[in-house]
Amino acid sequence: MGRYDFDVVFIGSGCGAAPAAGNLAQAGAKVCVLERGTWWGSLQGKQPYPEGLIELAKHLRGLGWSSPHIKKYININKKAGLLEAYIVNGYIILIPCGVGGASLVIGGFLDKPPRDIYDHYPKEITKEAMAKHFDNVAKVVEPAHAVKNTWYMDAIDKSCERIPGITAHPQDASIWWGSGPDKDEERVNAFGCRQKNNDYSGNELTGDNRGSKNSMDITYLQLVLKHGGEIRDLAEVTGIRKAKAGYLVDYTNLSNGSKQTLSAAKVVVGAGALNTCRLLFASRANTVDGLSKISDRLGYKWGFNGDRIGLKYVPNAKLEHGKNPCLFRYHEIASDKYEFDFHQFACSSSALTWLGPLNLLTGKIMPFLSLSREEPIGRIFPAGEVVDIYYPSQDCHRRANIAQKKIAMEVDAIGKPISEEERQRKLAKIERTGAWKGIGAVHPTGGCAMAEGIKEGVIDHKCEVFNYPGLYICDASIFPIAPCCGPHFFIMAHSDRMSKLMIANEK
Ligand SMILES: Cc1cc2nc3c(=O)[nH]c(=O)nc-3n(C[C@H](O)[C@H](O)[C@H](O)COP(=O)(O)OP(=O)(O)OC[C@H]3O[C@@H](n4cnc5c(N)ncnc54)[C@H](O)[C@@H]3O)c2cc1C
Incomplete structure (x- = not known):
């Protein structure tokens, strides 16, 4: 050639x-x-x-x-x-x-x-x-999953056990975990590049200078x-x-x-x-x-892969952003029709510790990302220097929002237990959630x-x-x-x- x-x-x-x-x-x-x-x-x-x-x-x-x-x-x-x-x-x-x-x-x-x-x-x-x-x-x-559990990770598991139709699974990621965040380890990978093991700082979304990914x-x-x-x-x-x-x-x-x-x-x-x-x-x-x-x-x-990014306020939870891997459990929503309906995860991110005095607030925020089953009906068009996108709200966004709210409610209730009556009242309110396409x-x-x-x-x-x-x-x-x-x-x-x-x- x-x-x-x-x-x-x-x-x-x-x-x-x-x-x-x-x-x-x-x-x-x-x-x-x-x-x-x-x-x-x-x-x-x-x-x-x-x-x-x-x-x-x-x-x-x-x-x-x-x-x-x-x-x-x-x-x-x-x-x-x-x-x-x-x-x-x-x-x-x-x-x-x-x-x-x-x-x-x-x-x-x-x-x-x-x-x-x-x-x-x-x-x-x-x-x-x-x-x-x-x-x-x-x-x-x-692919491998995080090797040590934190409060946040355990709380997700326990919460999902309480919610019919939602299961939590340890999540495989393209990350080198080594033997865990308590040890500072280094290797040369099969391609000759240096890597340090993931230290559970939650830096993944902005890039990991340890090279663990x-x-x-x-x-x-x-x-x-x-x-x-x-x-x-x-x-x-x-x-x-x-x-x-x-x-x-x-x-x-x-x-x-x-x-x-x-x-x-x-x-x-x-x-x-x-x-x-x-x-x-x-x-x-x-x-x-x-x-x-x-x-x-x-x-x-x-x-958008049914993306629904959600930020839920959980005042009583011990999330400790900056001390958890970014993605650690995925939630599978059961479906009568499909092998699974959608995948979703609760996240942790070091970026939520970057706001100085506001960290008191961001430390109580549980970010979620749902990837749900959407219809392929969107369209992208050229528009001058940028693009235009037609993308209607779909029922998957509403259902994802409900799943996110339920998990957040249960995680919060682990931090501060509530009565069964209060729990049922909250669940009923969550079920009334309306359609909203999400923020990003x-x-x-x-x-x-x-x-x-x-x-x-x-x-x-x-x-x-x-x-x-x-x-x-x-x-x-x-x-x-x-x-x-x-x-x-x-x-x-x-x-x-x-x-x-x-x-x-x-x-
Ligand atoms: C913050 C974030 C977190 C994510 N987390 C996950 C996750 O955990 N699991 C998962 O499965 N997916 C995740 N995704 C999505 C996943 O990374 C993408 O779906 C996937 O990487 C897309 O691959 P791609 O080849 O389409 O594009 P990309 O991997 O984005 O690569 C496209 C590349 O093309 C370059 N490029 C663009 N235009 C030009 C040009 N004109 N000339 C030259 N170069 C150009 C870009 O700079 C870019 O480097 C995440 C995405 C983001 C943004």
Whole structure:
């Protein structure tokens, strides 16, 4: 493939791009990864993750605002941004940025979608067919759960025992726990990177300077470097064009502002659901040599994985944010119809200890994140510098809110017991909870749905874009329906599958 700069160019370096980039480089392909963010992690000798509110605010990459009258993107810190925020019609969407993508700031929760989710996929993608890809990824990210219990963790278990239909399970995460937070341990992982064990500080959502997370930068992306591939950070892709053979990828080098173009036989877009859609909307609008024949279903089947972030006040609980892992139990809601209805977790975060005198209040706040079963009826549209999103409130949000309130009530009652009569009165009040869509999302999905044909979606089961051989998409945008569980494991399994098919095809 000497006539191209690279065999495969990856756009983005997160959970969708990194496993395939690592696998392909290992198989001998000449790979280049273009990532708009920078390298992170003090243990790796890179930029330290922000600790404290002021530091976090300084590392906001930008703010996208989309309301009926204002469509604007405000750049804040393009060179050293860790998170980007979009506020679209009142909904807050947090998008990570950096070499490793969202794996740098995730809670690390790993799980698999319920069986019925596969009904929405092309026939080749089944629970059985994906099993070996989950196994391949698991060997790299090493799912394991926290090894020591705290008051908060015990309280969650006891509370769920009191609530019919909700069970609590220890939660596997892509984290190295070592032998527990009481010991300061260090290792060199299988990819040659230093890691210290997780110390239960709850730093996961803003990045862990101990390097305890088995994130993409210290796993799969090391394979790219080891096998002669390139990772260009601060490289923001602005367009994809069709060449006579292969593709051209235009990007801006954010270090010096220069515009550059790479040619490649194959391109994999893995910029995350929202940014992949933005990039493809822009590339489709280029009618000269852009991607004008991309499916007109681009933007459809958009969703937020039924996300409902909830903050519940529990005045009598001993939560101790900063002394618990971020995600430690998942709650499964039973269902007559499905393998499970939705996954949800109570969180702990060091960020809730960063508010000085207000810590007295934040220490009593129990954050929840529910990932529930939503209908794939949302849609994302291009809108000037930003996007517009149509996403109606669904019953899953109301049900998630009820589950969150019940668990919080029971946790609070462990701190200060209440009579059975009082408990029943509170439960009855909770059952009357009305619909409210929630305040934010960290799991945007869809927009480039995988489908049997171009009339239903944008890519086929191999992740190849209809009408564009050699152009692939692999990230959270490809879901034909939100997975109803933590998406990053499923995305990585898709990435493993896509790359194995690409490798087999070259033989
Ligand atoms: C705070 C937080 C916590 C989460 N916790 C969990 C969890 O516990 N479990 C779970 O399963 N999921 C979790 N998620 C969600 C999960 O991380 C994402 O669903 C998943 O990582 C998405 O993978 P992706 O490949 O689509 O995108 P990402 O991993 O986000 O990677 C996309 C990358 O593309 C880069 N990029 C974007 N545009 C461009 C461009 N134009 N040019 C070059 N590069 C570009 C971005 O900077 C980014 O690095 C969490 C998400 C967040 C934000």
